[in-house]
Amino acid sequence: MQTATWQAKELTPGQLAQRAGVSVSALHFYEREGLITARRTSGNQRRYPRETLRRVAFIRISQRVGIPLAEIRHALDNLPDGRTPTRRDWEALSTAWQADLDERIEQLIRLRDNLTGCIGCGCLSLGTCKLVNAHDHLGDQGPGARVLDVHPVEACHQPEQACAIASAETS
Structure with missing residues (x-):
């Protein structure tokens, strides 16, 4: 060439x-x-x-x-x-x-720190999913991972105690 x-x-x-x-x-x-x-x-x-x-x-x-x-x-x-x-x-x-890049960075940090324990849809966390996602409330929000979203508590429709658990696991 x-x-x-x-x-x-x-x-x-x-x-x-x-x-x-x-x-x-x-x-x-x-x-x-x-x-x-x-x-x-x-x-x-x-x-x-x-x-x-x-x-x-x-x-x-x-x-x-x-x-x-x-x-x-x-x-x-x-x-x-x-x-x-x-x-x-x-x-x-x-x-x-x-702002968008900062949010993506926060999401990636959350993913990196919590990936081995839970990706939010239950496929790697069946043992703890009942505590974090009682009655599959996160499934009502649509497909895909929800627990590791940047703003998991804001989007959470779970009982207050379960939201606190989900928030604690992702922070």
Whole structure:
């Protein structure tokens, strides 16, 4: 594969993928999702503006910290003229995402500290589930783990004593 020179204004999918550290199929996925754009040559080959490198880096970092693609797309769509995010843009977005990221961190810490004892749905805690989830009250809230939610007591419909047990186990 031919490596792009630093002054190249456009990159082929292979060149962009190599420089950005992603697969070509990831670039095609980002394009289908409306996160990046390419022009087509007369031979119908994709060419990406060089600035797409920074845009892909922004997408990858956002994904790495757990930001959903829909939120990343929304953030990119709100930039003037669909331009590549600048340092100032990243600072504004990271500030806006701070509370959500703090909540995710809290959730991960809770999960790490309590994973071996209970994941909240009973499959690993059948011996203690009757105390924490009497009469399967957590099941009324829908599928999946509930005990390790960030705000388990707020969402708890159990008797007060059982909520206290669930809260104590998750803190």
